[in-house]
Amino acid sequence: MNFGQILLMMFTALLVENFIFSKFYGCCPFLGVSEKPSTALGMGMAVTFVITVSGAVTWVVYYCLLEPFGLEYLKTIAFILVIAALVQFIEMFLRKFIPALYSALGIYLPLITTNCAVLSSALLIVQNGYGFVESVCFCFAASLGFTLAIVVFAGLRTRMENADPPAAFKGFPLTLIAAGLLAMAFSCFSGVKF
Amino acid sequence: MNKYVKQLKEGILDNNPVLVQLLGMCPTLATTTELKNAVGMGLAATAVLVCSNLFISLLRKFIPKQVRIAAYIVIISGFVTAVELLMRAYLYSLYQALGLFIPLIVVNCIILARAEAFASKNKPLPSMVDGLAMGLGFTFALCLLAFVRELLGAGTVFGYQIPGYTPMVVFILPAGAFMTLGFLIATVQKIRSVTAERAKQKQTQGIKPASAAAEAASGEEEKA
Numbered sequence: 396m397n398f399g400q401i402l403l404m405m406f407t408a409l410l411v412e413n414f415i416f417s418k419f420y421g422c423c424p425f426l427g428v429s430e431k432p433s434t435a436l437g438m439g440m441a442v443t444f445v446i447t448v449s450g451a452v453t454w455v456v457y458y459c460l461l462e463p464f465g466l467e468y469l470k471t472i473a474f475i476l477v478i479a480a481l482v483q484f485i486e487m488f489l490r491k492f493i494p495a496l497y498s499a500l501g502i503y504l505p506l507i508t509t510n511c512a513v514l515s516s517a518l519l520i521v522q523n524g525y526g527f528v529e530s531v532c533f534c535f536a537a538s539l540g541f542t543l544a545i546v547v548f549a550g551l552r553t554r555m556e557n558a559d560p561p562a563a564f565k566g567f568p569l570t571l572i573a574a575g576l577l578a579m580a581f582s583c584f585s586g587v588k589f
Numbered sequence: 590m591n592k593y594v595k596q597l598k599e600g601i602l603d604n605n606p607v608l609v610q611l612l613g614m615c616p617t618l619a620t621t622t623e624l625k626n627a628v629g630m631g632l633a634a635t636a637v638l639v640c641s642n643l644f645i646s647l648l649r650k651f652i653p654k655q656v657r658i659a660a661y662i663v664i665i666s667g668f669v670t671a672v673e674l675l676m677r678a679y680l681y682s683l684y685q686a687l688g689l690f691i692p693l694i695v696v697n698c699i700i701l702a703r704a705e706a707f708a709s710k711n712k713p714l715p716s717m718v719d720g721l722a723m724g725l726g727f728t729f730a731l732c733l734l735a736f737v738r739e740l741l742g743a744g745t746v747f748g749y750q751i752p753g754y755t756p757m758v759v760f761i762l763p764a765g766a767f768m769t770l771g772f773l774i775a776t777v778q779k780i781r782s783v784t785a786e787r788a789k790q791k792q793t794q795g796i797k798p799a800s801a802a803a804e805a806a807s808g809e810e811e812k813a
Contacts, residue, residue: 416763419619423698426614468674471692472666479659508662511615511696515689522689563779564771567611571771579764 396529404529405536414512414537415544416581421512425545426570428503435549439542441500443535445485445507446516449478450534453517454527474517479508512541548577593718600722606699607730608777613699616690617731618766624747627735628728629683633672633691635724638700640668642720645708652709661704666695699727737769 396404414420421442428438453474461467486504489497507513516537520530551573560569606612613634620630644664645652652660673691676684684691694700703723708716736746742760744751759765 419615419763419766420693422614422618423612468670471670471673471695472663475662475666475695476659479662508658509696509698509701511693514696515693518689518692561775562782563775565778568771568775568778571767571774575764575767575771578762578767579759582762582764 396526401529401532405532408533408536409540409543410581410584411587412537413540413544413581413584414516415541416578417585418515420515421510421541424506424510425541425548426567426574428506429545429549429552432546432549432553435545436542437499438503438506439538439545441503442507442510442512443538443542444500445478445482445504446513446538446541447531447535448485449481449513450516450520450530451527452481453477454520454525454530457521470518470521471514474514475508478513478517482508512538544577544581548574551577593715596715596718597722597725600719600724600726601729602726605726605730605777606702606723607727608733608774609781610699610702611774612702613697613727614770615693616697617727617734618763618770620687620690621731621735621738621766622742622761623686623739624732624735626683626686627731629676629680630687630690631724631728631731633676633687634694634697634700634727635721636672637665637668637694638703638724638727639717639720641665641700642703642708642716643713644668645704646711646713646716649709657709658701658705661701662695665700665704669694699723734766734770734773737773738765741765741769 412418415422415425424438424442429435456473456477457467457470461470461473466473482504486497489500489504516534519537520533523533525533552570555569555573558569564572600606604610607614607617616630616634621627641661641664645661648660648664669692672694673684676687676691703719707719711719738760739745739747740751741757742762742765744754744756760769
């Protein structure tokens with residue numbers, strides 16, 4: 396892939412095939428941690444950081460460890476272990492060396508291990524056969540798409556707090572319906588093909 | 590035996606993992622475009638849930654508390670890999686339709702939640718029944734959602750065409766997934782609030798005659 400192709404791939408991952416609105420990867424934190432724009436931004440940044448780093452690490456693990464030994468079928472186990480260890484390591488590293496960033500992202504980090512966006516981006520890299528640079532770019536763009544989605548949605552939800560829906564729709568159902576409307580808006584991008 | 594029936598009912602209806610506990614949203618939204626996929630996804634997750642609950646329950650005295658989450662994830666991902674390989678061997682079309690969501694069963698919050706909340710504290714047999722109940726509850730919720738989406742969005746039920754119906758494609762699209770689930774959960778909340786109110790009324794009706802009599806008596810006293 397040349398530079399232009401990588402740019403187009405990133406655009407596709409960011410908007411056209413947005414993790415939340417077209418693939419449903421990472422819906423739990425999207426629906427759970429989107430009450431305030433500030434917490435949503437924190438979660439989004441933590442996810443972006445972890446996905447980009449884990450994309451690079453899982454690429455190395457797959458092509459330097461699993462593939463040479465014919466252990467491709469173990470990729471799910473290997474990836475989830477790498478991700479769990481990585482999240483733990485990032486947490487310790489940030490606490491020791493960058494306390495400011497740790498206090499901003501710290502509480503979201505343990506939640507990320509079970510965020511399916513992380514595992515699915517690692518698996519997608521293998522599925523699509525990306526090279527190392529492409530993998531890192533893809534992960535960065537896709538997780539930025541997640542951040543965009545969650546921040547925009549958090550902005551919507553702060554407005555919804557003043558609304559007075561029927562009792563049955565209070566809370567989660569209303570959130571889901573708002574997400575549906577936002578997904579409809581994002582589906583406009585699905586016509587964009589290169 | 591009665592205890593297990595109660596556990597099953599709890600998992601499928603009263604404490605449904607998707608509709609009441611609101612867990613496992615990603616596969617719920619993604620794999621419900623067709624009933625066939627929903628059944629496949631639900632049963633695959635049920636198989637993993639039963640096996641992982643059994644193993645975690647058997648190992649509950651050996652797993653150190655500090656690393657329990659990592660241990661659970663390893664056990665779960667082992668079973669998920671087994672299910673994935675079996676599906677690729679025997680149900681290839683379903684394997685292709687579900688795609689990445691089979692390996693993503695590893696990070697399904699329902700499975701980890703049951704491991705942490707139930708299997709790590711209970712004996713193997715009840716844990717297995719709990720896994721089965723929660724898995725069937727998950728399958729039930731998926732089927733309900735997929736039935737509505739497939740019927741309205743494609744005009745089919747289990748792939749059979751409904752004659753004379755123009756499908757509304759939006760229900761197959763992601764937007765339809767979010768909205769249909771929203772309406773479904775709203776319905777469940779309504780049903781729950783109505784039944785709770787009825788139960789409350791029944792209780793107060795039980796007490797009412799006595800209190801009403803007392804009120805009437807006090808009223809008469811005042812008159813007198």
